[in-house]
Amino acid sequence: MPAVSIDTFFACALMVIAVLSAMAGTSTLLHPYINSAVDKNTAERYEEISKYLLLNSGTPLNWGQNGSIKPETFGLAKMGTENPYELDIDKVSRLNSESMQAMSYAELFTSIGLPDVAFRLEIKPVFEVFINLTATFPSTDNTEYQFEILTEKNGAPVPVYLKCYVIAENYLSTTEVYVSGGKTRQNVTISNNVHGPSLLAVLARSAYDARIASSKVYAFAHKTAEPKPRGTFLRLSPLSYVLNASFAYPAVNLSSAYALTFEYNSTLTQKASDNGSATYEIPHFLDPSLMIIALTGWNSTAFFIEWVAYPQVPVQVGADFAGFTSLSNVFAYMYVVTINSAIFECTVWVGGPRD
Amino acid sequence: MYGLGWGSSRLKKADRGQIRIIEAFLAVLIIFSAFAVSADLTGSRSATKSESLASIGLHSLMKLDQDGRLGMYITDGDFTALREALDLILPAGICFNLTVYVTVYDEQMQRLNTDVITNGGFNSQEVAFVEYICASQSATLRCYVIHVNLGMAT
Numbered sequence: 001m002p003a004v005s006i007d008t009f010f011a012c013a014l015m016v017i018a019v020l021s022a023m024a025g026t027s028t029l030l031h032p033y034i035n036s037a038v039d040k041n042t043a044e045r046y047e048e049i050s051k052y053l054l055l056n057s058g059t060p061l062n063w064g065q066n067g068s069i070k071p072e073t074f075g076l077a078k079m080g081t082e083n084p085y086e087l088d089i090d091k092v093s094r095l096n097s098e099s100m101q102a103m104s105y106a107e108l109f110t111s112i113g114l115p116d117v118a119f120r121l122e123i124k125p126v127f128e129v130f131i132n133l134t135a136t137f138p139s140t141d142n143t144e145y146q147f148e149i150l151t152e153k154n155g156a157p158v159p160v161y162l163k164c165y166v167i168a169e170n171y172l173s174t175t176e177v178y179v180s181g182g183k184t185r186q187n188v189t190i191s192n193n194v195h196g197p198s199l200l201a202v203l204a205r206s207a208y209d210a211r212i213a214s215s216k217v218y219a220f221a222h223k224t225a226e227p228k229p230r231g232t233f234l235r236l237s238p239l240s241y242v243l244n245a246s247f248a249y250p251a252v253n254l255s256s257a258y259a260l261t262f263e264y265n266s267t268l269t270q271k272a273s274d275n276g277s278a279t280y281e282i283p284h285f286l287d288p289s290l291m292i293i294a295l296t297g298w299n300s301t302a303f304f305i306e307w308v309a310y311p312q313v314p315v316q317v318g319a320d321f322a323g324f325t326s327l328s329n330v331f332a333y334m335y336v337v338t339i340n341s342a343i344f345e346c347t348v349w350v351g352g353p354r355d
Numbered sequence: 356m357y358g359l360g361w362g363s364s365r366l367k368k369a370d371r372g373q374i375r376i377i378e379a380f381l382a383v384l385i386i387f388s389a390f391a392v393s394a395d396l397t398g399s400r401s402a403t404k405s406e407s408l409a410s411i412g413l414h415s416l417m418k419l420d421q422d423g424r425l426g427m428y429i430t431d432g433d434f435t436a437l438r439e440a441l442d443l444i445l446p447a448g449i450c451f452n453l454t455v456y457v458t459v460y461d462e463q464m465q466r467l468n469t470d471v472i473t474n475g476g477f478n479s480q481e482v483a484f485v486e487y488i489c490a491s492q493s494a495t496l497r498c499y500v501i502h503v504n505l506g507m508a509t
Contacts, residue, residue: 083421084417085414085418126443126444127443153443153447154447158443159439206439206440206443207439208436208439208440208443209419209424209436209440209443209444211422211424212440212443212444334411334446335414336414336415336418336444338418338421341422343418343444345446
């Protein structure tokens with residue numbers, strides 16, 4: 001073999017090896033950046049989808065108000081609103097699985113019309129209220145209960161005004177207090193002649209902005225056994241300012257119904273009733289606050305109190321992405337939304353298959 | 356290079372210089388392309404994060420301003436309430452410092468807050484800047500310009 005052929009062969013081989021090595025090296029080096037560029041496009045698309053869910057009213061525009069309507073296209077914005085990120089109280093309530101008119105995730109997924117996109121929505125108050133019953137002081141005529149109430153955001157105390165409502169059989173009392181350090185003790189005294197169980201409903205609003213509100217309800221025994229879990233006797237669904245109470249037992253008899261906000265409270269009037277359900281009209285309070293609706297009644301000889309928040313928040317609906325993050329691109333977007341002038345925190349997770 | 360050496364063996368000796376120039380030009384082009392692409396990719400990553408922070412900040416200020424409360428805080432000089440409300444409304448882990456300016460007619464902007472309005476130590480690698488304009492709710496119209504720097508708490 002002539003020397004020039006050997007020279008040519010080695011030269012060609014070396015060139016091929018050099019080119020292949022360069023390609024492999026470049027690919028390895030740029031792979032994460034190219035991936036992040038793809039992720040960026042995906043993230044932008046998903047962000048626009050998350051905004052669409054909160055800025056669009058869906059069709060029909062009033063799908064939230066009528067429980068029998070399933071939306072053709074999904075959107076949570078209030079019909080005809082001029083403010084961005086203002087959500088409809090009924091559309092949000094229909095996301096809660098406790099509602100009788102709740103929409104399933106399959107229905108929501110279909111109404112979005114994007115087969116390659118899964119989502120999850122969470123709407124909750126900006127800060128949390130915690131209630132602990134710390135002591136009970138029984139006496140001959142009354143029983144005194146001592147509660148510790150905490151207002152926190154991610155562990156940090158939140159200065160608030162608190163409105164505390166105590167409900168028992170034919171009994172409603174209110175107290176208001178300012179809490180600067182995010183922690184207070186409240187004493188509640190109830191006559192032993194009053195039937196329990198009882199309910200402590202706490203409505204809180206930020207000391208700096210009344211629209212930043214939260215609430216918590218605590219049921220406790222009073223001269224009775226521990227209260228049964230929520231929904232044992234009634235299933236309550238507020239929608240379009242009408243409360244629907246569905247009885248779990250035929251022997252249920254309703255006594256009183258209350259609507260409670262921070263500034264106002266009202267006894268509700270029954271609109272209609274039959275053997276298995278009753279409806280009440282809910283007043284439109286001009287108060288940027290969550291509303292707690294409580295119903296008292298008897299099941300044979302057992303007194304009960306059931307309650308529901310309106311809008312039905314906190315709420316979580318949608319796909320569960322836990323454990324699928326390695327298989328799919330999941331992005332979370334946080335928004336501040338208003339429902340009935342009260343401010344809530346909304347997180348939208350949007351995900352799809354990894355490219 | 357062997358390849359060019361092999362190729363150039365067939366070229367006339369007078370053309371060798373031209374091939375070297377083309378080779379050098381291509382090499383420079385490739386190196387600078389690589390730098391340009393890398394710089395663009397890394398830049399876009401950090402830009403996405405700061406855009407997201409800016410979006411959250413702007414959105415929070417918009418919500419505070421929805422009922423005119425933001426302008427009211429400033430008109431009243433209640434910067435504590437402004438700081439507390441913004442701190443509460445922003446997601447956990449976001450720190451900010453804020454400056455408020457007022458513009459009266461065509462005069463230059465005047466800074467209103469003498470102390471820094473902040474919710475804690477502002478020490479972050481990812482920083483976003485938001486400018487927001489709101490109006491006073493009083494009878495005399497005043498235009499406030501709010502500058503907010505946002506960062507992820509470390």
